[in-house]
Amino acid sequence: MALIVQKxxxxxxxxxxxxxxxxxxxxxxxxxxxxxxxxxxxMGDTTDELIDLANSVSSNRGNRxxxxxxxxxxxxxxxxxxxxxxxxxxxAKSFTGYQAGISTxxxxxxxxxxxxxxxxxxETLADGEIAIVAGFQGFSFQTGDVTTLGRGGSDTTAVAxxxxxxxxxxxxxxxxxxxxxxxxxxxxxxxxxxxxxxxSMLELSSSGAKILYIRAVEFARRHQVPLRVRxxxxxxxxxxxxxxxxxxxxxxxxxxxxxxDDTQSKITVIGLPDRPGKAAEIFQIVAEAGANIDMIVQNxxxxxxxxxxxxxxxxxxxxxxxxxxxxxxxxxxxFQSISYDDEIGKLSIVGAGMKTSSGxxxxxxxxxxxxGINIEMISTSEIRISVVTRADQLKEATRVIHTAFELDSAxxxxxxxxxxx
Numbered sequence: 254m255a256l257i258v259q260k261x262x263x264x265x266x267x268x269x270x271x272x273x274x275x276x277x278x279x280x281x282x283x284x285x286x287x288x289x290x291x292x293x294x295x296m297g298d299t300t301d302e303l304i305d306l307a308n309s310v311s312s313n314r315g316n317r318x319x320x321x322x323x324x325x326x327x328x329x330x331x332x333x334x335x336x337x338x339x340x341x342x343x344x345a346k347s348f349t350g351y352q353a354g355i356s357t358x359x360x361x362x363x364x365x366x367x368x369x370x371x372x373x374x375x376e377t378l379a380d381g382e383i384a385i386v387a388g389f390q391g392f393s394f395q396t397g398d399v400t401t402l403g404r405g406g407s408d409t410t411a412v413a414x415x416x417x418x419x420x421x422x423x424x425x426x427x428x429x430x431x432x433x434x435x436x437x438x439x440x441x442x443x444x445x446x447x448x449x450x451x452x453s454m455l456e457l458s459s460s461g462a463k464i465l466y467i468r469a470v471e472f473a474r475r476h477q478v479p480l481r482v483r484x485x486x487x488x489x490x491x492x493x494x495x496x497x498x499x500x501x502x503x504x505x506x507x508x509x510x511x512x513x514d515d516t517q518s519k520i521t522v523i524g525l526p527d528r529p530g531k532a533a534e535i536f537q538i539v540a541e542a543g544a545n546i547d548m549i550v551q552n553x554x555x556x557x558x559x560x561x562x563x564x565x566x567x568x569x570x571x572x573x574x575x576x577x578x579x580x581x582x583x584x585x586x587x588f589q590s591i592s593y594d595d596e597i598g599k600l601s602i603v604g605a606g607m608k609t610s611s612g613x614x615x616x617x618x619x620x621x622x623x624x625g626i627n628i629e630m631i632s633t634s635e636i637r638i639s640v641v642t643r644a645d646q647l648k649e650a651t652r653v654i655h656t657a658f659e660l661d662s663a664x665x666x667x668x669x670x671x672x673x674x
Contacts, residue, residue, distance in 0.1 A: 259424045262427050266296050266333075289383050290383075290386065293331050324390040348385065359400065366472075369413055371417050389407045390410075403468075408465060409469045422479050431483060432494070433510070433666060434509070437668055449495075451473060453510070453604060457512045460514060480493070486669035508660065512601045513651045514598065515599075515647055519629075522535055524562070524590060543574070548639065579591055597641050600651060607635070617657070621640070
């Protein structure tokens with residue numbers, strides 16, 4: 254008997270008919286001789302609607318109350334799914350994050366999981382029932398409050414429970430058949446990968462691929478949880494994201510996929526004194542503002558006054574507070590000015606085979622040059638190359654590079670809903 258954790262996103266449980274479809278699918282998995290734990294997101298656009306509701310009554314929302322409000326969405330999904338399973342003759346119990354034993358720190362809005370004690374989940378499985386857990390939420394015993402896990406929180410919940418339960422696999426269900434070589438909404442000829450290593454998946458997620466959130470992939474990597482990405486709306490086996498080589502002798506493809514990210518901004522600190530410690534001062538200010546940096550480029554000083562420029566990228570939503578924080582310390586740090594650009598896009602190619610293959614960079618840059626797409630920044634790792642270009646060229650750049658690395662499929666990819674979640 255296998256223990257399977259299944260996570261269903263908002264598009265999979267967006268209305269009553271889809272919830273019934275999920276209920277039937279879960280029951281089928283159990284009927285095949287498996288123990289099943291289900292993690293659900295809020296129905297459809299429920300979370301956005303709750304945020305709009307909060308905005309309509311308050312201009313100064315407290316993080317604690319927002320967590321109390323937003324966790325209602327997942328509680329609706331879990332209880333309605335349990336009812337649907339029971340109506341079909343199955344046995345199921347629903348649990349909040351607290352009831353499932355998910356302990357977190359007290360950081361409202363982006364809490365980190367500190368411990369999982371899934372006692373009630375194990376008891377439910379032992380009784381032959383299906384356990385349904387509200388994703389995205391936990392409980393801080395330090396403050397006695399409900400918390401939320403932030404972006405991708407339901408994915409993280411599912412992987413964390415799979416690790417705590419020593420599950421055989423964690424299945425992440427959305428509206429596409431698996432992990433594709435590019436976003437099939439941007440590149441219709443993208444093809445589905447049968448499998449991908451966890452390191453490449455981690456790079457794709459961090460580079461903008463929306464099929465799996467980076468925190469969940471990091472958790473799976475750390476705790477050796479095998480993932481399978483599937484569609485709620487087909488029986489396709491999906492994509493296996495493996496933490497250990499599955500045992501064949503086939504070499505990794507040079508490039509596994511292409512990811513695009515249009516959610517970033519670029520900040521440039523101009524005229525920074527070119528001496529030890531100044532870059533550290535800049536990034537200390539950024540850290541204190543609570544922002545995470547992605548790519549960094551520093552120009553070497555070529556002038557007699559020994560001044561340099563530093564450019565870095567970060568998500569759009571963090572740009573205003575970082576610019577404000579840097580301007581407040583401008584005189585103290587001693588830089589001349591600051592500029593920012595919200596119209597950038599990041600394109601990344603990822604593949605474990607890149608570290609043993611030559612010519613990858615030349616092919617990437619050559620294809621972009623032939624398409625007339627200018628590169629503004631470059632960042633690399635052993636299995637990833639990322640470039641920054643103009644936001645309005647990002648989709649075209651994705652298609653060009655996908656073709657250049659011979660990733661195009663003969664068939665058009667199928668998207669069953671429309672969000673990728």
